Amino acid sequence: MKKALPLKGGSAGSRHGTKTQKELENVLKQYFGYSEFRGRQLEAIEAVLSGRDCFCLMPTGGGKSMCYQIPALVKTGIVLVISPLIALMENQVTSLKSKGIPAEFLSSTQTTHNKNKIHEDLDSGNPSIKLLYVTPELVATYGFKEKLTKLYSRGLLGLVAIDEAHCISTWGHDFRPSYRKISSLRKQFPDIPILALTATAVPKVQKDVISSLCLQNPVILKASFNRPNIFYEVRYKDLLDDVYADISNLLKSSGNVCSIIYCLERAACDDLTIHLSEQGISCAAYHAGLNSKVRSAVLDDWLSSRTQVVVATVAFGYSFFLHLPGI
Numbered sequence: 001m002k003k004a005l006p007l008k009g010g011s012a013g014s015r016h017g018t019k020t021q022k023e024l025e026n027v028l029k030q031y032f033g034y035s036e037f038r039g040r041q042l043e044a045i046e047a048v049l050s051g052r053d054c055f056c057l058m059p060t061g062g063g064k065s066m067c068y069q070i071p072a073l074v075k076t077g078i079v080l081v082i083s084p085l086i087a088l089m090e091n092q093v094t095s096l097k098s099k100g101i102p103a104e105f106l107s108s109t110q111t112t113h114n115k116n117k118i119h120e121d122l123d124s125g126n127p128s129i130k131l132l133y134v135t136p137e138l139v140a141t142y143g144f145k146e147k148l149t150k151l152y153s154r155g156l157l158g159l160v161a162i163d164e165a166h167c168i169s170t171w172g173h174d175f176r177p178s179y180r181k182i183s184s185l186r187k188q189f190p191d192i193p194i195l196a197l198t199a200t201a202v203p204k205v206q207k208d209v210i211s212s213l214c215l216q217n218p219v220i221l222k223a224s225f226n227r228p229n230i231f232y233e234v235r236y237k238d239l240l241d242d243v244y245a246d247i248s249n250l251l252k253s254s255g256n257v258c259s260i261i262y263c264l265e266r267a268a269c270d271d272l273t274i275h276l277s278e279q280g281i282s283c284a285a286y287h288a289g290l291n292s293k294v295r296s297a298v299l300d301d302w303l304s305s306r307t308q309v310v311v312a313t314v315a316f317g318y319s320f321f322l323h324l325p326g327i
């Protein structure tokens with residue numbers, strides 16, 4: 001485990017009362033192994049460290065998580081991360097822990113024993129947890145609000161980060177009613193910075209997110225969506241002799257890279273999965289017709305490279321797409 005950095009206060013010459021760019025880069029290097037910040041990361045980090053609310057628009061895989069993970073390492077108190085997908089939370093917490101960063105998540109999938117341990121830590125005089133991932137549904141409960149209020153009154157709530165913040169907007173394609181309920185956080189904790197993160201660039205959604213969360217004079221950051229590492233090619237189905245054969249040839253010629261194939265219908269997912277399996281390609285279907293146990297096993301197998309290809313409907317969160325190297 002890496003040695004934890006001193007987490008409190010700023011040093012002489014620090015900007016924003018916290019850390020200089022160099023110091024923040026050192027933290028980035030020490031924990032994540034990267035030498036420099038990407039896109040608008042540094043500005044977002046500086047904004048929240050100076051106590052400002054911030055709305056940050058970055059493409060999928062652009063590095064939004066770093067905008068709250070670095071503050072968690074240099075700021076006093078806990079960073080609360082509100083995230084819509086349990087699988088994403090689990091994934092991030094596992095990855096943070098492997099880097100020696102104390103992070104936890106609270107969700108229905110946790111055992112009572114683990115939940116109790118987390119609550120004990122939060123209730124202790126000096127919690128070790130730096131990042132706590134929760135669902136919007138949990139934040140809306142009375143019991144959890146009470147817990148947050150206690151942390152806040154003890155000066156232990158450092159930042160609220162809202163991942164996939166477009167889910168708060170009724171204009172967004174991923175609208176989640178419980179996200180609306182987290183808008184009360186601004187009133188509840190008036191001086192705690194809120195960082196809203198999204199990859200949804202629709203202006204109507206952005207405005208709605210900012211006003212629904214009652215962000216106060218937020219720093220608004222928009223990163224470029226140009227992705228030079230992404231290559232697009234269109235193949236017309238009507239011009240192909242055999243679409244399935246074309247897909248399996250493409251997969252075979254690309255080596256053993258992890259892939260997702262999106263289909264419009266569940267039946268097409270099942271059908272293509274059978275075809276690719278017959279061609280010796282390791283693959284699995286993922287759609288809402290499968291129970292949650294099967295879906296989570298498919299996701300786990302794919303994330304850990306035991307399965308090469310997932311053939312899915314949009315039920316498979318596209319946010320996983322860019323989380324793996326080599327895709």
Ligand SMILES: Nc1ncnc2c1ncn2[C@@H]1O[C@H](COP(=O)(O)OP(=O)(O)OP(=O)(O)O)[C@@H](O)[C@H]1O
Binds near residue numbers: 035036066
């Ligand atoms: N400054 C950086 N330099 C190099 N790589 C980075 C940097 N910041 C983040 N990354 C890497 O980029 C990848 C994507 O980061 P991250 O998961 O935070 O993206 P994201 O914007 O949250 O994506 P999504 O929209 O899917 O949630 C990760 O592997 C992360 O370690």
